[in-house]
Amino acid sequence: MKTELQAIAARFALEGPVVAIDTLGEGFINDTFIVRTGGDAPDYILQRKNKAVFPDIPAMMENIRKVTEHIRRRVAAEGGDPKREAMTVVPTLDGRLCHLDPEGEYWAVTVFIDDTVTYNKADSPELARKGGEGIGRFQSQLADFTEPLAETIPGFHNIRHRFAQWDEALARDAAGRKKDLAAEIGWIEARRDEMLAFWEKVEQGVIPTRVTHNDTKINNILFDRTGRVLCAIDLDTVMNSPSLNDFGDAIRSYCNTGDEDDRDPGRVGLSPDMFAAYTDGYLSQRARELCAAETDHLAFSARYITYEQVLRFLMDYIDGDIYYKTKYADHNLVRTRAQYRLLQSMEEQYPAMCRIVEETAAKYR
Numbered sequence: 001m002k003t004e005l006q007a008i009a010a011r012f013a014l015e016g017p018v019v020a021i022d023t024l025g026e027g028f029i030n031d032t033f034i035v036r037t038g039g040d041a042p043d044y045i046l047q048r049k050n051k052a053v054f055p056d057i058p059a060m061m062e063n064i065r066k067v068t069e070h071i072r073r074r075v076a077a078e079g080g081d082p083k084r085e086a087m088t089v090v091p092t093l094d095g096r097l098c099h100l101d102p103e104g105e106y107w108a109v110t111v112f113i114d115d116t117v118t119y120n121k122a123d124s125p126e127l128a129r130k131g132g133e134g135i136g137r138f139q140s141q142l143a144d145f146t147e148p149l150a151e152t153i154p155g156f157h158n159i160r161h162r163f164a165q166w167d168e169a170l171a172r173d174a175a176g177r178k179k180d181l182a183a184e185i186g187w188i189e190a191r192r193d194e195m196l197a198f199w200e201k202v203e204q205g206v207i208p209t210r211v212t213h214n215d216t217k218i219n220n221i222l223f224d225r226t227g228r229v230l231c232a233i234d235l236d237t238v239m240n241s242p243s244l245n246d247f248g249d250a251i252r253s254y255c256n257t258g259d260e261d262d263r264d265p266g267r268v269g270l271s272p273d274m275f276a277a278y279t280d281g282y283l284s285q286r287a288r289e290l291c292a293a294e295t296d297h298l299a300f301s302a303r304y305i306t307y308e309q310v311l312r313f314l315m316d317y318i319d320g321d322i323y324y325k326t327k328y329a330d331h332n333l334v335r336t337r338a339q340y341r342l343l344q345s346m347e348e349q350y351p352a353m354c355r356i357v358e359e360t361a362a363k364y365r
Contacts, residue, residue, distance in 0.1 A: 009035050009046055011092050011099045012109045016041025029053050030236070034112060043112040044090060048105055049098070053323070054236060057106040059150035061097035064235045065089050066147050067211065071231070074141045084113055084224075085231050116230060117223045122254040125277035127218070131254060132281025134221040134229040135213060135246050140285050142211040149211065149239050156214060156237065157245045159199045162308060163192065166315050175320035184333075187340055188311050198297070198304055202242050207293050209240045216250040243294060247282060248301030252309060254278050255302075256342050261334050265341035270302075270349055276356050283357075287364035295361050299353035306343045310336055 005021045016037035024034045024045070035044040049057045068089060072082035090109040092099050098108045122128045155161025166188065170178060178185070201207045213220070214237035222230040253260075255275045258268035279298070287295075316323045317332035326332055346353070 005033060005046065008099060008101060008107050009044075009109070011107075012044075012046075012090050013093055014041070014044060014090065014109070021046065035109070043114065045110045045112050047108050047110075049108060049236070051104070051106055054152055055154070056150060056152070057098055057108075058096075060152040060236055061089065061108055063149045063152060063238055065097055066149065067142060067145065067235060067238050070145050070147075071138075071141050083111070084116075087111070087113075087231065087233055087235060113222055113230065115225060117225060117227075118221070119218045119223075122218045122274065122278075125273050128254045128274045128277040129281035130223070130227065130229055131216075131218050131221055131250065132278040132283075133285055134232060134281075135216050135250055136282040136285025137229065138213055138232040139210065139243055139246065140289060143289055145211050152237055152239050156239070157241055157305070157308065159195045159304070159308060160203075162311055162315075163196070166311055169315045169318050173318065175318060177318050177320075181314070181318070184314055184336060184340070188314065191307055195304060195307055198300060201293065201297070207242050207244065207297060208291065210243045211238065212241045212243055212246045213238055214241060214245055214249070216246045217253040242301075243286070243290065244297055244301035245305065247298050248303075248305035250278060250282075251275060251302035251346075252306045252339075252342065258338060258342075260338060261331060262338040263334055265337055268338050268341040269345035270342060270353075272349060272352060272356075275302075275349075275353060276360070279356055279360050283360045283364050287361045290361075295357065298357045299350060302353070303343060303346045303350065306339060306346060310339045310343055313339060 006018060009018050009021060014035070014037065016039050018035055019038050020036040021033050022036070024032045029050045031048040033046040035046050037043055049060070051057060054060050064087070068087045071086040072088075075082045075085045088111040089097060090111060091097055098106045100106055119127060122131055155165075170185070202209070213232055213235065215234055216232075220234045221232055224230055251270075255271045255278065256268060257271050258264070262268050313324070313332045313335040317330075317336060321332055324332060324335075
């Protein structure tokens, strides 16, 4: 494998000789490696992109190029450091944004931003606030972006599309598991109408679409050693969608008192302190740019995205675990139940969440 990785890295316009290539992280979707070079050359991130998840990887990489170039221009205009405050896509030797190997796998490279800090979990309100600031800043930097973007994952966060997939999964019952899931299936069906009513506002344009990240967990933000936000990374899912998606997904990730796959649902719930902190950071960057419908639905977006994740984990379990990487036989079912408890906690605290959003938005307008 090391020899194969060396050959793949050699396809890209890297500076300096490759000294070592090592595995980096445990992503759900892509396989990621760090390419170490010699001398003063930068190091690089090499990724094998998941073609089962992303149907058009060249188009995805074109999205990333457009967005990162726009952000670099904004950072430079504001007197910042574009090399550290934005991702940089490295082309292949023949000028392409990704390499297709003989096995039909796509590979891409970006410059590794050194001397940075990442976090796997937001473990304090202070860090949650900075995370909110980071995603708010990312959205704000792209508020004037006008180029077309490809839809990298068709129907991503589109609950009408998810329900079509869900109905098909129930009908085929590929792994023969549906008979044991009456309660869990009931969770999904009981909220179907409410979620579709929200999505209709997007379809009608009441809630606008903007450029969004769509994977806003804390480990997709880089910080410098002083704790200052540098930039958002992992832009595979950047595309046009409601800005609420980024907020809701972040709340699902940041504000959970337990783990996403916690075997003890009793540990899982929404932390109001973390919610308030993230909301403050996000709205410090976005309060004046969001329309009234977006602000009014910020708190609901956390319920919407968490509900969608309950559906997706359960659907993958019913399908036989073909999308998410799993570590044991019922991993997706454990994820489903933990995420459902988080959703219940959000529903219980929803009036308070709405008050926090309203008061925070008023502070920054």
